[in-house]
Amino acid sequence: MPTAAALPPAFTAWFAGRGWHVRRHQLDLLASARAGRSALLVAPTGAGKTLAGFLPSLVELAQAPDRAGLHTLYISPLKALAVDIARNLEAPVTEMGLPVKIETRTGDTPAHKRARQIARPPHILLTTPEQLALLLAHREAETFFASLRRVVLDELHALVTSKRGDLLSLGLMRLFALAPQVTTVGLSATVREPEVLARYLVPQRAGVAAPDIITVKEGARPHIGILESRLAPPLAGHTALHAMEEIYRAIRDHRLSLVFVNTRMQAEFVFQELWRLNDDGLAIALHHGSLDAGQRRRVEAAMAEGRLKAVVCTSTLDLGIDWGDVDLVINVGAPKGASRLMQRIGRANHRLDEPSKAFLVPANRFEVLECRAALDAVAEAAQDTPDARTGALEVLAQHVLGRACAGPFDADAFYEEVRGAAPYAGLSRRDFDDVVAFVATGGYALRSYERFARIVRGKDGLWRVANPRVAQQYRLNVGTIVEEPMLRVRLARPRRAGGMTVVRGGRVLGEVEEYFAEGLTPGDTFVFAGEVLRFEGIHENEVIASRTAAGTDPKVPSYAGGKFPLSSFLASRVRHMIANPDDWHRLPKPVANWLMAQKMKSRLPRPGELLVETFPRGGRYYLVTYPFEGRLAHQTLGMLLTRRLERARLRPLGFVANDYGLAAWGTADIGLAVTQGRLSLADLFAPDMLGDDLEDWLAESALMKRTFRHCAIIAGMIERRFPGQEKTGRQVTMSTDLVYDVLRRHEPDHVLLRAARADAATGLLDVRRLGDMLVRVAGRIVHAPLDHLSPLSVAVMLEIGREMVYGEAAEHMLAEAEAAMMEEAMR
Amino acid sequence: MNAMGGEAIPAGEAQVLRLGRLDLVADPAGALFIPDEGMLVVADLHLEKASSFAGRGVFLPPYDTRATLAVVARLVARYAPRAVVALGDSFHDAGAHARLEVRDREALAALQSGRDWLWVTGNHDPEVPRAAGGERAAELRLADVVLRHAPGDNGTAEIVGHLHPAARVRLTGRSVRRRCFAAGARRIVMxxxxxxxxxxxxxxAAFRPLFPDGVTALVLGQRLYAIGWPLLLPD
Structure with missing residues (x-):
């Protein structure tokens, strides 16, 4: 049983000097470390997690003043977080006079310092997963890591849900191989299944003890509720305009508020609307990932200094950086997941023993249900951590090349090492060998690039890099984050002079996604960086925009859909809530009335079943259904349904999807076809649509091509583009599309296509979730043939007009464009 | 899937064009056929592009040559031309022909057999090796039209390649980017x-001086779509 006596006197004195007492979990971690065991610390924000993670290292280093070499490695998902933690650690180290050298290593670390760190490492190095991969591929890796004792993984719950988590898990196995004495500690927010998360921390092998799991009880219950607004939330939409007055008043009545939104576009909109109401001149700022870095730093500094009243922000402020004395969190739109909500609420009152205060602001009626479900989940401290990942093959390919850069390796031993990583525990030898073959020569079955090999197997049976240029290539390609092509936004007014467009360079405001800029026509007005701008054109990879007169309304709708899909955990709660009228008294009256109307006019979708409504409207026939599986899964379902409807000669024209349901429509009476027995809904929604239909659709799907592009870049099949290189992302996209077409036709089972399909299954297409749903509702599909649209369907139908893609839509569109030209010519 | 037979190339209707005194049939697969000469014109085949990249450690799928030759084979089957003109950059680099796989070499020879074959030289293949068969020329004149790889001055009507034109078309908020013919009064870029x-x-900007009197994009697809300047978008 650990007690405070386990701490050296200097530490006890330091805690006492601050009026603190050492916490239970901090001592528990110390005990685990002393026993040579790895540990997972699960604690809510504000529990002193970070200090707990470092305490064993500091104690050990304090007792070995002459120790040289790297002792502790700290990995964080954010560069900024690493820098912030390093700063926070300096306080105890300086105040206790400990002989401990702490440094960070990020993309910003200058070359001379990086070289020095290799030659003379600090005791504690704080870095990111990408930098760890680079260090491991270094020729000096073996020496550098030989003395390593401890690895601290911060925000582990956030890291493991992505390909970065895959990369990190592989890197960790490398560390165990280079320094077998290493113990790890994972720091995590509250999760549902800590045992699953803990598997990341140790090699998955017989004889390796599972990490200790140390859980800190939740602190004070947060004060959290739905923000009451005078106006009822609309049926659809994402602006939360109806509640803007109340949001403004809440900001005015608190010290410092964080207003979280789900997308950059929403951030711009809310910021704009708040300033419209800002008669008190409150210092309200904007913070999102597309803004110029300098601008963001200024907002962060102003926050820390207490000069701001509110910051409207996206998930860029989600993770654990402590920016200031926040006393209110407002979450606009649905939180999409209970864990995400807890994380955001935790930003307020960053102290464990004081309650945080938060308001949810649902932007439409479905979101009211979702917010209610999230509140219930928070009240029960229930969590919706996503499932453990299956390691991506493209990430493994990158790791294999990195491994070879560090020195020769034996394939058998390396395979065993890789399978120690939790996401790769189930990796087959065939997949592993295919990945190695891909790294070596492209892995093509019918023809190979033997003589251009990047890695070769020597007579001694070991694989090594073929030439030094390969290592250089690896260093340029490291990492799993593939940026969407972005364009800088420059404030300027282009002038025409002698037939040429001259752009006088103005200020850069930030970046927008290329696809957004593509949708603009000169003269369009849109909101960016908190201003209404007029789009002038694209000039040399920059968006040129000018300021508009005060009071101009933005013309281009600035909401482009949520990034985070509704978690299946919340979805299931929403389904139950809808099915249970006894529960409705907890909902705002307009929402309860809406559900009541649905009950009378159609029927309520019950938890275990799938409700399918059909009705005619405006000369079209509609099919609307409510799987509640998130927008991505619904989009995939919509694509596949329209293919099947087409085959059944029901002439579908298009579909729309949101997080809650989807609507498809066409010119033939779908409902009649069902009631007459010509169309079986069981067949229409049969899980076998994920077989051939999916395969056919994937052949032409732009989403699949984008997924393939990401995989090809991560795996190193094609090179990343860097600033200054001529080609824009758009041109690169085109050429990977060609690669995809050729490869798919000639070697459909190539390892990179397998990787892309696996990625699509959980990523942009969310096939896995769709498959689970189809199996769940098989035999329980309920048809409601209606004369006109139902109350629930309105909320889905309002999405119409945003998108329509399927089958030969591209051909139709070109034909239409041509016809439009003809019409103009004949006028 | 059978690589030679399985290439999806559109069988849709072709479009008749006139350049100078020459009648041309533009095929939606991206080739021109000149009925009076029984001549098929293809441009920028870039054979062995993938293996050329492999030399730099970028392993693109090594199936581009067979995919490209399969398209040419389908065109040859469709028009049964007396002569084929490859309008330059037929080979991606000087060593490309030597890197051809046996089966691709044989496929090329089969295409050449029984007809005239002219390699117009391009910047990627200023010298086409003898082993590649056929004849070589820097340009070819038919009636009042010159066929060459890269655009010349604006004096003579010409059919050229080199620039790889593609069109981006937008309507009702969606956009499509495809290869196209760029057709003007005095010039066609294939x-x-x-x-x-x-x-x-x-x-x-590279296209601007080539079409002083305007240009129409004939966009490849199931058929050719004629799209004028106002609907064409930059990338």
């Missing part, structure tokens, strides 16, 4: 036929 050959947007 699309690249190579399977891994990217495209240059028709709105790029």
């Amino acid at each position: 699309p690249a036929l190579g399977a891994l050959t990217g495209g240059l947007n028709l709105r790029d």
Whole structure:
């Protein structure tokens, strides 16, 4: 049983000097470390997690003043977080006079310092997963890591849900191989299944003890509720305009508020609307990932200094950086997941023993249900951590090349090492060998690039890099984050002079996604960086925009859909809530009335079943259904349904999807076809649509091509583009599309296509979730043939007009464009 | 899937064009056929582009040559031309022909057999090796039209390749980017036929001096779509 006596006197004195007492979990971690065991610390924000993670290292280093070499490695998902933690650690180290050298290593670390760190490492190095991969591929890796004792993984719950988590898990196995004495500690927010998360921390092998799991009880219950607004939330939409007055008043009545939104576009909109109401001149700022870095730093500094009243922000402020004395969190739109909500609420009152205060602001009626479900989940401290990942093959390919850069390796031993990583525990030898073959020569079955090999197997049976240029290539390609092509936004007014467009360079405001800029026509007005701008054109990879007169309304709708899909955990709660009228008294009256109307006019979708409504409207026939599986899964379902409807000669024209349901429509009476027995809904929604239909659709799907592009870049099949290189992302996209077409036709089972399909299954297409749903509702599909649209369907139908893609839509569109030209010519 | 037989190339209707005194049939697969000469014209095949990249450690799928030759084979089957003109950049680099796989070499020989074959030289293949068969020329004149790889001055009507034109078309908020013919009063720029050959947007400055009197994009698809300047977008 650990007690405070386990701490050296200097530490006890330091805690006492601050009026603190050492916490239970901090001592528990110390005990685990002393026993040579790895540990997972699960604690809510504000529990002193970070200090707990470092305490064993500091104690050990304090007792070995002459120790040289790297002792502790700290990995964080954010560069900024690493820098912030390093700063926070300096306080105890300086105040206790400990002989401990702490440094960070990020993309910003200058070359001379990086070289020095290799030659003379600090005791504690704080870095990111990408930098760890680079260090491991270094020729000096073996020496550098030989003395390593401890690895601290911060925000582990956030890291493991992505390909970065895959990369990190592989890197960790490398560390165990280079320094077998290493113990790890994972720091995590509250999760549902800590045992699953803990598997990341140790090699998955017989004889390796599972990490200790140390859980800190939740602190004070947060004060959290739905923000009451005078106006009822609309049926659809994402602006939360109806509640803007109340949001403004809440900001005015608190010290410092964080207003979280789900997308950059929403951030711009809310910021704009708040300033419209800002008669008190409150210092309200904007913070999102597309803004110029300098601008963001200024907002962060102003926050820390207490000069701001509110910051409207996206998930860029989600993770654990402590920016200031926040006393209110407002979450606009649905939180999409209970864990995400807890994380955001935790930003307020960053102290464990004081309650945080938060308001949810649902932007439409479905979101009211979702917010209610999230509140219930928070009240029960229930969590919706996503499932453990299956390691991506493209990430493994990158790791294999990195491994070879560090020195020769034996394939058998390396395979065993890789399978120690939790996401790769189930990796087959065939997949592993295919990945190695891909790294070596492209892995093509019918023809190979033997003589251009990047890695070769020597007579001694070991694989090594073929030439030094390969290592250089690896260093340029490291990492799993593939940026969407972005364009800088420059404030300027282009002038025409002698037939040429001259752009006088103005200020850069930030970046927008290329696809957004593509949708603009000169003269369009849109909101960016908190201003209404007029789009002038694209000039040399920059968006040129000018300021508009005060009071101009933005013309281009600035909401482009949520990034985070509704978690299946919340979805299931929403389904139950809808099915249970006894529960409705907890909902705002307009929402309860809406559900009541649905009950009378159609029927309520019950938890275990799938409700399918059909009705005619405006000369079209509609099919609307409510799987509640998130927008991505619904989009995939919509694509596949329209293919099947087409085959059944029901002439579908298009579909729309949101997080809650989807609507498809066409010119033939779908409902009649069902009631007459010509169309079986069981067949229409049969899980076998994920077989051939999916395969056919994937052949032409732009989403699949984008997924393939990401995989090809991560795996190193094609090179990343860097600033200054001529080609824009758009041109690169085109050429990977060609690669995809050729490869798919000639070697459909190539390892990179397998990787892309696996990625699509959980990523942009969310096939896995769709498959689970189809199996769940098989035999329980309920048809409601209606004369006109139902109350629930309105909320889905309002999405119409945003998108329509399927089958030969591209051909139709070109034909239409041509016809439009003809019409103009004949006028 | 049978690589030679399985290439999806559109069987849709072709479009008749006139340049100078020459009648031309533009095929939606991206080739021109000149009925009076029984001549098929293809441009920018860029054979062995993938293996050329492999030399730099970029392992693109090595199937581009067979995919490209399969398209040419389908065109040859469709028009049964007396002569084929490859309008330059037929080979991606000087060593490309030597890297051809046996089966691709044989496929090429089969295409050449029983007809005239002219390699017009391009910047990627200023010298086509003798082993590649056929004849070589820097340009070819038919009636009042010159066929060459890269655009010349604006004096003579010409059919050229080199620029790999592609069009981006937008309507009702959606956009499509495809290869296209760029057709003007005095010049046609042919699309690249190579399977891994990217495209240059028709709105790029490089095209501007070539079409002083305007240009129409004939966009490849199930048929050719004629799209005029106002609907063409930059990338």
